[in-house]
Amino acid sequence: MHQRNQENECCLVCKQDIYRDTCIRTLFLKQEKICFSCSDKLIDVFIKQKIEEIEVRYLYLYNDFFRKLLYQYKGLYDIALKDLFLLKHQKYIRKKYKGYTIVPTPSFDLENKTRGFSPVEEIVRTLKMPIFLGLYKKKAYKQALQSYSKRKEILNIIGIQQQEQLNNKKILLIDDVMTSGYTIKACIMQLQTVKYQDLKIIIIAKNNRKENYK
Amino acid sequence: MKCKRCQSSDRLVFIKGIYYCRNCIDFKRVLVNEELTAVSYRHTHFQANYYLDYDLSSAQIQIANQLLTNYTFHKNSIVQAVCGSGKTEIVYKTICHALSKGHHVCFALPRREIAIEIHQRLEQQFRDCSITVVYGGNTSQLEADIVVCTTHQLYRYHQSFNLLIIDEVDAFPFYGNQVLFEIAKQSCCGNLIFLSATMTKQDIAIEAELITLFRRYHNHDLPVPKIKLLPKVFLYFACIYRIKQYRKRNELVLVFVPTIHDCEVIHQIFHRWKLSSSYIHSKTKDKEVILSAFREGLIDVLITTTLLERGVTFANLQVIVLYSNHIVFNKATLIQIAGRVGRKIEYPKGDVIFYAQKISKAMKQCIKEIKKMNAA
Numbered sequence: 001m002h003q004r005n006q007e008n009e010c011c012l013v014c015k016q017d018i019y020r021d022t023c024i025r026t027l028f029l030k031q032e033k034i035c036f037s038c039s040d041k042l043i044d045v046f047i048k049q050k051i052e053e054i055e056v057r058y059l060y061l062y063n064d065f066f067r068k069l070l071y072q073y074k075g076l077y078d079i080a081l082k083d084l085f086l087l088k089h090q091k092y093i094r095k096k097y098k099g100y101t102i103v104p105t106p107s108f109d110l111e112n113k114t115r116g117f118s119p120v121e122e123i124v125r126t127l128k129m130p131i132f133l134g135l136y137k138k139k140a141y142k143q144a145l146q147s148y149s150k151r152k153e154i155l156n157i158i159g160i161q162q163q164e165q166l167n168n169k170k171i172l173l174i175d176d177v178m179t180s181g182y183t184i185k186a187c188i189m190q191l192q193t194v195k196y197q198d199l200k201i202i203i204i205a206k207n208n209r210k211e212n213y214k
Numbered sequence: 215m216k217c218k219r220c221q222s223s224d225r226l227v228f229i230k231g232i233y234y235c236r237n238c239i240d241f242k243r244v245l246v247n248e249e250l251t252a253v254s255y256r257h258t259h260f261q262a263n264y265y266l267d268y269d270l271s272s273a274q275i276q277i278a279n280q281l282l283t284n285y286t287f288h289k290n291s292i293v294q295a296v297c298g299s300g301k302t303e304i305v306y307k308t309i310c311h312a313l314s315k316g317h318h319v320c321f322a323l324p325r326r327e328i329a330i331e332i333h334q335r336l337e338q339q340f341r342d343c344s345i346t347v348v349y350g351g352n353t354s355q356l357e358a359d360i361v362v363c364t365t366h367q368l369y370r371y372h373q374s375f376n377l378l379i380i381d382e383v384d385a386f387p388f389y390g391n392q393v394l395f396e397i398a399k400q401s402c403c404g405n406l407i408f409l410s411a412t413m414t415k416q417d418i419a420i421e422a423e424l425i426t427l428f429r430r431y432h433n434h435d436l437p438v439p440k441i442k443l444l445p446k447v448f449l450y451f452a453c454i455y456r457i458k459q460y461r462k463r464n465e466l467v468l469v470f471v472p473t474i475h476d477c478e479v480i481h482q483i484f485h486r487w488k489l490s491s492s493y494i495h496s497k498t499k500d501k502e503v504i505l506s507a508f509r510e511g512l513i514d515v516l517i518t519t520t521l522l523e524r525g526v527t528f529a530n531l532q533v534i535v536l537y538s539n540h541i542v543f544n545k546a547t548l549i550q551i552a553g554r555v556g557r558k559i560e561y562p563k564g565d566v567i568f569y570a571q572k573i574s575k576a577m578k579q580c581i582k583e584i585k586k587m588n589a590a
Contacts (some may be wrong), residue, residue, distance in 0.1 A: 015225070015236075077243040079229050080236060116232050 011035035012080055013069065033083050041065040042088070047206070051181060052188055054199050062177060062205040065092070067074075070176060070205075074119045082122040085204055093127055096193050097200065100172040100188055102127065105187055106135040106158060125203070132171075134162045135187060143183055151180040158183070160190040170198040179207040219369065220396045239395050241369040242403065248370040252403070262359070264306045264339045271431045274300050278307040280425055282296060285377065285405055291421035292408045296587050297524075297553020300431040301409045305379050306339070308407070313343065313359060317376035317573075319372065320361045322368055322398065324388035326350070327501070328525035332381070333362040365394050368401040376404030380391075382524055383410040383418070383547050395419075400511045411553060412546040412583075428590040434562035435588040437555045439535075439548070439581055441568045449569045453534060454487045456514050456567065461489075465564075466508065466531045467515040468522065470551055471541035476518065477517050480536065493517040523550045530561040538568035538577055545555040548580035 011018050011034050016033045019026045025036055043061040050056065061065055073081040086093065104120040112118045124131060141157045171194075173187055184201060191199060215234035216223040225236040226246060233246045245249065270278065277293065284291045285308045288575075295301045312319050321336070323329045326349045334349035346358035348367045356370060363371075365380065379450070380388070387513060388394050399420070408418060430436065444452055453469070460467045469491075471477055477493040484491040492513045495506050508516045509528060516522075520542060533555050535543065548568075551585045555564035568577055 010225075012236075038351055072239065077234075077242075078236065078239045080227050081230060082229075117230055122230075 003104075011038055012084060027096040033087060036209065038065075039088070042069075042084075044088070045206070051184060051201065054188060054201055056184075056203060058178075058203050058206045059086075060205045062207040066205050074101060074176075077115050077117075079122065082117075082119075083126055085123045086126055090127060093202065094129065095170050097129070097170075098144050100170040100200070101130045101132050101199075103132045103164065103166075103171055103173045103187070103191070104177050105173070105175040105183055106137050108137045108140045110140060120174065122178055123176065125133065129172075132166055134165065135190060136161065143179075146182050150181060151182045152206040154182045155186045158186040158190055160193065163190075163194045166191070166194045166196055168195065168197055172198070173201045174204070175201075176202045176204045177207050178205075215246060216295040217244060217246065218248070218250055219372070219400060220393045222396070224395075227270065230410060236387070238369075238397065238468060240393075241366075241397065250400075252373045253371050260313065260342070262310045262313040262340060262343050264310060266303065266306075266339060267340060268515050269354040270300065270303060271433065273427055273429055274304050274431060276417055277425055277427055278304045281305060281308045281407060282311055284423055285407075288405055290406045290408075290420055292410070292413065292418060292422045292424045293427065294410060294413055294424060295427035296436055297411045297550060298430045298436075298557040299427050299528075301411075301427075302335070302381065304427075305407055305409070308377065309340075309379075310359065315376075317404065318361075318374055319359065319377045320363065320368075320371065320375040320379065320401070322363055322378060322380045324364050324365050324382055325525065326364055327521070328382060329362055329364050331525055336360060336362060336547050339471070356453060365398055368394075369397050371401040373400065373403040375402050378402040379402070379407045379409065380454075381409045384413045384523060385409045389417075389546075412549050426590075427578040428587045430556075430562075435558060436584050437564055437566050438584050438588070439552050439568050439577075441538075441570065441577060441581075442574065443570060446571060449536065449571070453536060453569055454484065454489065456534065457484075457489060460532050460565075461514050464511070464530075466511065467560040468528070468531060469515055469517045470523070470533065470535045470538075470543075471517060471519060472537050472542045473486050474519060475518060476537070480517050484517070489514045491515045491517055494521065495519045496521055520547055520551075523547050523552075524553075525540075526554065527557045528554070529558040530564075531555055531557075532564050533566045535566070535568045535570075537570060537571050539570040539574040544573070544575055545576045545583065547578040548576055549583060550585060552580065 009018050013034060018031050021036050030192055035112055043063060046062050047058045048055060059127050071079045102124045104124045136159055138157050138159050143151060143154055171191060178184060217238060222237040222239035227236055234243050281291055293301060309319050311520060321332060323332060329347055329349055336345050343359040345360045346355045348356060348363035350360060442452060457467050471480055474495045477495050480493050482495045490513055494501055494503050507513050531554060533551060535551060552566045555566050556562045
């Protein structure tokens with residue numbers, strides 16, 4: 001049985017005791033930062049897809065729980081939640097993508113200043129792998145506020161700098177949510193200007209609900 | 215060190231050079247050293263008046279004067295008044311006084327539906343003032359002479375109001391929520407008035423004078439609920455028989471059930487017994503359409519969850535509570551439900567019937583409390 005850590009015993013989401021549930025898991029499994037019942041609401045999906053011949057791996061289902069969590073992180077600026085998004089899959093990613101350089105999708109600088117952090121960058125930092133921060137947004141542009149048909153515009157908004165750092169490297173592109181796929185396509189377009197060895201993509205959650213974005 | 219908004223020091227975290235409070239993170243991050251600014255809107259001094267179609271009772275006038283005196287002497291007040299006693303009207307005098315002094319006035323409520331209804335009511339009764347309603351999804355206009363808002367929106371108004379009236383203090387989600395209570399306290403730089411039917415002084419950790427009003431404005435007693443104990447299957451038959459009797463006399467019938475699922479099940483059962491019914495719960499769209507159809511008598515019976523337990527008034531109404539021993543029907547909820555009946559002076563009486571398989575503690579306490587209020 002695991003030793004309980006007395007200091008960090010509150011769930012980051014529901015703010016209650018991590019081991020409050022009386023089930024057999026609480027005796028044998030060590031849980032960090034999130035309690036079992038909140039952790040269960042993050043539903044894993046095992047979908048692999050290809051976008052422009054590049055392999056994409058999705059981690060979670062974009063359900064109401066994930067949406068609220070992401071809103072609290074990005075919209076209410078709760079940086080403490082950065083550890084939760086990849087917590088379950090940390091070991092897997094480190095093992096499977098050993099030797100890869102991580103490229104997080106960019107967010108606009110001015111927005112990051114008011115927030116105090118860049119959301120995707122902070123999430124990928126929890127993996128403790130090499131990171132490349134050359135992708136950037138040329139102007140303030142919120143993909144979530146655009147109608148579904150106008151989302152193509154992002155292709156002209158994302159740029160790349162210091163791309164020579166990526167020459168002959170394996171790249172792992174990570175984004176938080178994919179809805180139309182145009183952000184990822186824009187990033188791929190920029191990365192194709194680089195002579196990389198390999199390119200893989202991880203999307204934390206896939207949003208299938210097209211009807212929400214009419 | 216503590217958070218300037220929720221006054222808590224429990225969940226302060228320090229990450230990446232940012233020191234902030236996670237206790238009230240639902241209302242957007244506040245840094246520990248961040249100065250919260252008050253909303254600075256124009257001070258208007260004008261003699262506001264209110265227009266009522268009816269006269270206040272002598273008890274209401276007495277309490278209205280007392281609230282005004284408390285406000286002028288900078289004292290907080292808690293008004294504990296029975297359902298249908300005209301709690302809202304008794305604060306009008308204090309609102310007029312505050313407006314004439316150029317003070318900022320806010321009327322806060324825990325639920326969106328009630329906030330909208332109070333806003334409509336105040337617009338009719340304070341015709342000279344600008345009144346705005348602020349709730350989640352409607353935050354375009356934050357400033358007016360009188361701000362009506364949900365208690366969740368008070369975080370926008372740090373130290374802004376000289377007079378803050380909080381109605382239905384005992385309702386979810388405000389009741390028992392320490393963060394919301396602190397935010398409400400912080401939004402007020404003057405005095406608070408709490409209005410409630412079932413609140414006691416111990417529930418509010420603030421120095422305030424307790425004022426009670428145990429008579430309804432038309433001076434009739436509160437209806438005392440009757441309990442009908444039956445096995446589950448017979449509950450429906452008894453209920454349907456009773457509703458048919460009420461409908462013969464052209465009376466409106468409201469049926470409270472514990473859950474959203476029950477709403478749908480009971481609706482289907484009633485439909486089979488040729489009762490035209492409709493249901494309304496938090497997830498229903500077009501709530502207003504259903505409520506107006508019910509008011510006009512187009513629907514025989516309206517099935518609802520505790521959504522309609524407070525803030526609504528129907529003339530000539532009879533109330534049935536199905537499965538009243540369920541855990542969601544606590545004492546306060548049952549008192550509020552009983553308070554829906556006999557609110558109009560034309561129909562001061564009506565029936566409140568609890569249909570259950572067994573008697574719960576809350577049912578007993580509710581009946582005891584109502585009898586106590588009637589005797590006072």
